[in-house]
Amino acid sequence: MNTTLENLELLRNAMKINNIGAYIVPGTDPHASEYIADCWKEREWISGFNGSAGTAVVTLSNAGLWTDSRYFLQAANQLKNSGYELMKDGLPQTPNIVSWLAATLNKGEKVAVNPQMFSYNAYQKLKAELEFNSLCLVSIDLISDIWTDRPAIPKNPCFVYDIAYAGQSTTEKLAAVRAELAKAHANVFVISSLDDVAWLFNIRGNDVDFNPLTIAYAVVEENNATLFIDEKKITAKVAAYLKSENIDVKPYLSICSELQKLSADKAVFIDGNKLNEQLFESIPAKCAIRNAMSPVFKLKAVKNDVEIKGTRAAMIKDGVALVKFFKWFEESVRKQEELSEIIIANKLHDFRAEQHNFIGESFETIAGYAEHGAIVHYSAKPETDKRIVAKDILLLDSGGQYFEGTTDITRTIAVGTPSIKQKNDFTLVLKGHIALATAIFPAGTRGSQLDILARKAMWNEHINYGHGTGHGVGHFLCVHEGPQNIRMEENPTVLQVGMILSNEPGLYRTNEYGIRIENLVRVEEAGNSEFGQFLKFETLTLFPIDMQMINIDLLSYKEIEWINAYHSFVYAKLIPNLSEEERVWLSKMCEPIRK
Numbered sequence: 001m002n003t004t005l006e007n008l009e010l011l012r013n014a015m016k017i018n019n020i021g022a023y024i025v026p027g028t029d030p031h032a033s034e035y036i037a038d039c040w041k042e043r044e045w046i047s048g049f050n051g052s053a054g055t056a057v058v059t060l061s062n063a064g065l066w067t068d069s070r071y072f073l074q075a076a077n078q079l080k081n082s083g084y085e086l087m088k089d090g091l092p093q094t095p096n097i098v099s100w101l102a103a104t105l106n107k108g109e110k111v112a113v114n115p116q117m118f119s120y121n122a123y124q125k126l127k128a129e130l131e132f133n134s135l136c137l138v139s140i141d142l143i144s145d146i147w148t149d150r151p152a153i154p155k156n157p158c159f160v161y162d163i164a165y166a167g168q169s170t171t172e173k174l175a176a177v178r179a180e181l182a183k184a185h186a187n188v189f190v191i192s193s194l195d196d197v198a199w200l201f202n203i204r205g206n207d208v209d210f211n212p213l214t215i216a217y218a219v220v221e222e223n224n225a226t227l228f229i230d231e232k233k234i235t236a237k238v239a240a241y242l243k244s245e246n247i248d249v250k251p252y253l254s255i256c257s258e259l260q261k262l263s264a265d266k267a268v269f270i271d272g273n274k275l276n277e278q279l280f281e282s283i284p285a286k287c288a289i290r291n292a293m294s295p296v297f298k299l300k301a302v303k304n305d306v307e308i309k310g311t312r313a314a315m316i317k318d319g320v321a322l323v324k325f326f327k328w329f330e331e332s333v334r335k336q337e338e339l340s341e342i343i344i345a346n347k348l349h350d351f352r353a354e355q356h357n358f359i360g361e362s363f364e365t366i367a368g369y370a371e372h373g374a375i376v377h378y379s380a381k382p383e384t385d386k387r388i389v390a391k392d393i394l395l396l397d398s399g400g401q402y403f404e405g406t407t408d409i410t411r412t413i414a415v416g417t418p419s420i421k422q423k424n425d426f427t428l429v430l431k432g433h434i435a436l437a438t439a440i441f442p443a444g445t446r447g448s449q450l451d452i453l454a455r456k457a458m459w460n461e462h463i464n465y466g467h468g469t470g471h472g473v474g475h476f477l478c479v480h481e482g483p484q485n486i487r488m489e490e491n492p493t494v495l496q497v498g499m500i501l502s503n504e505p506g507l508y509r510t511n512e513y514g515i516r517i518e519n520l521v522r523v524e525e526a527g528n529s530e531f532g533q534f535l536k537f538e539t540l541t542l543f544p545i546d547m548q549m550i551n552i553d554l555l556s557y558k559e560i561e562w563i564n565a566y567h568s569f570v571y572a573k574l575i576p577n578l579s580e581e582e583r584v585w586l587s588k589m590c591e592p593i594r595k
Helices: 004-017 044-046 069-078 097-104 118-132 170-183 194-201 236-246 252-262 277-284 295-300 306-333 340-352 371-376 420-437 447-458 555-578 580-589
Strands: 022-028 055-059 063-067 085-088 110-113 136-139 188-191 217-221 225-228 249-250 267-270 287-290 358-362 366-369 393-398 401-403 409-413 441-444 469-472 480-487 500-503 506-507 511-516 519-529 530-538
Touching: 004 022, 004 044, 004 055, 022 097, 044 420, 055 236, 063 069, 063 097, 063 136, 063 170, 069 085, 069 136, 069 194, 069 358, 097 506, 110 118, 118 136, 118 170, 136 277, 170 194, 170 225, 170 295, 188 194, 194 217, 194 225, 194 295, 225 252, 249 252, 249 401, 295 480, 306 340, 306 401, 306 409, 306 441, 306 519, 306 555, 340 358, 340 366, 340 371, 340 393, 358 506, 366 371, 371 393, 371 506, 393 511, 409 420, 409 511, 420 506, 420 511, 420 519, 420 555, 447 480, 480 500, 555 580
Parallel strands: 022 110, 063 085, 110 136, 188 267, 225 249, 267 287
Antiparallel strands: 022 055, 055 063, 188 217, 217 225, 358 401, 366 393, 393 409, 441 530, 469 480, 469 500, 500 519, 506 511, 519 530
8 A cells, every 4th residue: 555645646647647737636426425435535545634525636746635624633633744735724824726726837737637526517617717717627537547456336235225114116206307307308317416316216225334325326318217336236136126117227337338329419407516527528518408406306305204204213213222322321420430432422323223223323423522522523533532521511413324214413411510601501502492493484485594593592692603503314315415404504495394404503612612402303384374384393303402401591481391392202202112210211301390
């Protein structure tokens, strides 16, 4: 295995041969995935940096790694003696990549990218910005030939996701997609997003971490649909299923050549935010292009009745696992047993794994104790693993993948006696959480219009948080799923009945502690009036909120009423699946509070 410096030298040699002045390597894959398989971790191979966000830029004499504040410390450590300068993205003094290239290269020089790793829209934006600065963007994969020990594309068998869980057949889903294509006057739809493929064809796999996805492309036409997937991934059962749904199967890597065969009279629908540039370049130039949001992206966001029922069942399983975990945790702290962030994350996984149909975690558990809780996307590593003792507070953000659905929950709990400041901060977050949970809003409302509800109590105290308030959640798919969200930034997607989102306001005091309270909610009907249809949220997550952290004096009677009703609901849903000891423990956690 080469060192980063050796890899950098190999790339520069390839750049010289191809007359390339700079090469950009993002931390992405050909499918615009959140979690990527090892075979596509080109940025990590060329730079040594393995954070989830970051872009490497290499010239013949310089190299920079752009990443955001979440990874400044990690990147500084991993880039030592690598030949890279850390470019702290988001700081006023840090130039963006194009500005840096414009100042570094001569006019007319070529900037190259692997077109598999850029979406069509991202590629076009970069191309325009470079041309404005008298630089030229070209598509060329320079890494494949020099990364000689590159891992293979995963060939894990995929499996059929039974309609008993999916609630809708592939035939029904294809009919809905084709109806959307007809509205767009398109007759070919090219799909590259792994979760879109998984949802549409009711298949799942384990090719990437945390998301139950299989690596594949797909093309849907008016009268046929084709799945592009490695044949080694297709079991006899899957082959029979696909045949029964009239799905053709072709080799994964043949999609480019198949797209090149499209006739010039075809109108091709693409989602330019997802489809990679290489696939776009394979579409004949004379074909009409319809570039818009994937119809699958929109359709799968609205869960059907079976998916909702399954999600509720998954919440019960998750709640039971959390009761077992937090009861164990409380007892372990009291006994002064050895605990750390990694130990408790592993223990929580073990309790979830006891639940029927548990497949794995939906993301890497964030166990942030004391000051680590203030790092929004903290991930405990052996070198940062903090010992937990009977003081301070713990932020625990975790989730599970069950056949029935996907979960995501954050609880902030007192490990010792919380300070007045901690309780006040926690209660401000709780007030925001309740305000959003109890919102009633007219049909047609966007998430950005509701975001203020979660922030107002904190804004009144000149406090804010930097992340979104809510993200969409998939059904035994990706825990982070669009197009819907709740955040300050504008998003044209309106909230519809059946959508599932998170409700997770937070508050973070650097080097002190972090607080976040997260439940998943479903958009449901609230009723009609002369002013039209109104919607509200159903809270799905089932686990109590730590009452030790609450300053009751800051709560209204309505807010206290919501907490008590929620805890009563949690208790009723979970006790049938708990032992007597666990019921007693949960009963104490759910005791009504009074002013």
